[in-house]
Structures are given as structure tokens and as C-alpha cells.
Amino acid sequence: MTTKFTPDHEYIRVEGATGIVGITQFAQEALGDIVFVELPSVGKVFKKGDEAAVVESVKAASEIYAPVSGTVTEVNDTLTGEPGLVNQDPAAAGWMFKIAIADASELDGLLDDAGYAELTK
């Protein structure tokens, strides 16, 4: 199991051909209290970098981009009622959507743990 990161602070945790996408601890801290999460529909097809979801804090809306191209297979509906999970547990309970990865080679262009740690130093 590998986790990769985008410079926009999304993570994608790769489990076989599926990626689980959310935002990083760094991102949730920067955004502050999240009050609303707008998730994509299951079946939606994204190209890498497409706007895939929106998180709203008290102050502002922030777009979440697809880290890789693929098709949405599942979304975390719990966030509709409990958007604060993104703050409390961004890496696990606060995940946003799962994507069937169209081209695994796109993962190579993302940051690894060390690269992301360097970015957010």
C-alpha cells in the first residue's frame, strides 16, 4: 500500500487498482473548521487535475482536484452529515472518494512521503 501526494495537498492511498482520495493533515489545518463537503457522483470520470470535490470552511470554499485520471467508484457519504471528520481524521475516516485508476503511471508524477514532507516544511 502506497500513499502519494499532490502539491495541492490531496493524498491518494493506492490499494490495487483503486485510489482513496482525501486531503492531508497539513491541508485540514490550513483550511480550518470544515462545514460542508461536496462530493462527486459515483461513475464520474475525471482527468488528472480535474476539480473533483469542494470543501467549505467557515471562511471559504476550496477545490479538491483528482490526483490521477479515473472513474469514481465510491464516495464517503458520511461526510455529508459529519464534514468535521475531514478535520478530525483526514487520512482515515475523513477520506472523500475512491477512484479506479485509469493510468497507474500517473502516480509516478506525484510526491512521495519525503517529497511532500519537504514541500510542507
Place this chain on the structure above:
Amino acid sequence: MAQTSAETLKTTPLYEQHIAAGGRMVPFGGYSLPVQYASGIMTEHKWTREHAGLFDVSHMGPSFLELSSKTGDADADHAAIAAVIEPLICGDIAGLKPGQIRYTLLLNAQGGTMDDLMVARSPRFPGALYIVVNAGTKDADFAHIAEAAGDRAKLTRADDGALLALQGPEAIDVLSALLPGVVELGFMQYGPFDWNGHTLIVSRSGYTGEDGFEILAPASIATTFWDTLLADERVKPIGLGARDSLRLEAGLPLYGHDLNETISPIEADLGFAVSKRRREAADFPGAARILAERENGPARKRVGLIVEGAPAREGAEILDAAGAVIGVVTSGGFAPSLGRAIALGFVPPAHIAIGTRLQVSIRGRAQAAEVVPTPFVPHRYFRKTTSS
């Protein structure tokens, strides 16, 4: 516009206090100010509604306007200073009692709003007014007032000190422990209070809908006074983020967003700020337009909206039930006290009735909205019980 930030931003006397408290500093009105502290906007917002929140609002524009030559007759001197400021605004200043504050509007000749401000009659010095204007407009406001005053009165800026706001249901107990005399202040009254040999100008007013105070302190004691207030466990520092969500819940307009030079007091639903005496005399800037709008209704009016789902932010289009664009959101966000999204915006009079079903366009999708009364959260200002 990349490299404009740090060195050109002004700081308030409390800058180091904000940094030490974990304030997340952002540029606002030309100043570096905390948008939030470590606990976050939601917690800060709720703390203010339940206890007492301390805000640094030193970016605003406190000032004093004082008659150049006084007669020594208190009433005549007040009438004379009122006559200097009244031609610029729509409020009755002549009728203020000593120590009384009035919320009023600085108007242009077209009846548009140049600023919203507080004008108060000095409790001690006849012929003197205490005036507090907004940060973003203060240089223009002060120039406008000084020009109108000419040699009749002198405007003295007081924005080199610290202006603090202590807001919330426990503010009175906290502040009266330091300044016992403040219990005598009614809502929208102010006075000077001695603290360790320094004079603090304390108003019972604010921008949260709660009881509370705004305190002008000399820069020399700003940090000591701030720290003294925070030493009380009922007090926490509150950033600009919660200041905005609190005022939005209270239905209070924010200049530059819900008010601007094209928006009249009637359009902004601030008709109460056009004082009766001034209305009858029709002697304020833009009186023809404003009185006609009061009589016949304005072309658009500010309303409060409850929004289903994602918050509608400033600039979002307001649609009627059929989907036609009828207006725009001027302030919007999440209301922590209500747990849902609220907004202020302008729509034509056909759509202002409470309960009217509208929609807002958010990221290209129409979401349900409904016109509701403001304030969204009831005001809890302190009202003295009168025995008259």
C-alpha cells in the same frame, strides 16, 4: 501583485500578542491581523456567544471632532459641532444626550453610502464628538470630514492607539471587575474610565449582536490591558474570521460588501439610521433619492437568506423560483450558531417578503434559499430598564 505584503502592511500595538497566541496573520484593511487563533473560527465564534471574546480592532478609525471656538454654553456648543457633521450624514446628532452614541451613514450626493460609522456626543466636553469609522475608508472619511469642518472644528485621529472589543454575555462581568463604572453604561453609551492612571474610552457597543464593549486605549498600555483582560479565564482572543461570522449572524452589514457608494440606506434596509428630524428637514446628502425610496420603495433591497447545503459566498447570483437571476449575494457563509448557511443579498421588492422561496447559484447549480428575517440570531444587547 506578488510582493506587496509584509513590509507595506501596518501592524497594531497588539501584533506581538497575536503572534504569541498563535494568531494566523492575514492582510486586512492595510493591517496584518489574525484571522483566527489556534482553536479555530468555530470555537472562537461559539466562545463569544457563550462567554467573552476579545478582538483587536485597532485597524478601525477612532477620532475626535472638536469645535474650534467654544462659547462655554454646553447646549450651544453641541448644536454647533452637530451642525458641522450633520450635513455629511443622515443621523440626528444635535439630539444626542451627553455620552450617547448613534450609528449613522456618511452619504454622497447621490444618496449612496460612503461609510457606516458611529458618532457620539462627548459626556464631558461640550462641542466635542467621538467618531469611529471603518478601516478601509478611514483616510477618505477623515479627509471628507476635515474638509467639511474647515476652520470651524478640528478633527484629531486616534487610530495610533489600540481599539479593543470585548463581546459576549460575560463581557460586563469581566470588564466591570477592572472598571466598575462601566455597569452604568447603557447600550450605545460611552464614557472615559481611569485604569491605573490612564484614560480608557469605553463604549457599550459592538459588532457581534451580543452585549459588550469597545475600548480605546493609548498604545503605551495596549499590551498590558490586553493581557489583563485575557488573564480572566472567561476571555479568549477572537480573530477576524469569527468577527465576520458573528456580525453576519447578527445581520449587520459590512462596508465594502453589503454597503458601498451606490447603495442607499433604504436599499440596505438601514432606514432606521435616517433620523426623523433629518427626514422631515430633508437636509442630508441624497435626500431626494432616499426619501423617494422610503416613500415608493427602492429598486432593490437587502434581505437575509437561509441557504440549503453549501454556503453561498459573496458574488453568488440569487435566482427566483423559476431560475431567473434577480440579485446577488453580498455576504454569505456558514453560521456556527445555527449549523447552516446564511447570506445577505440584494433582490427587487417583489421578492423580499419573509418566506419567499428563492435559489442561489453555487458552482453552476441552483440551491434552495428562503428569505428570512434578520438578525438570524437574536441580538442580546443590554437594555437598561427605565422607570419612566
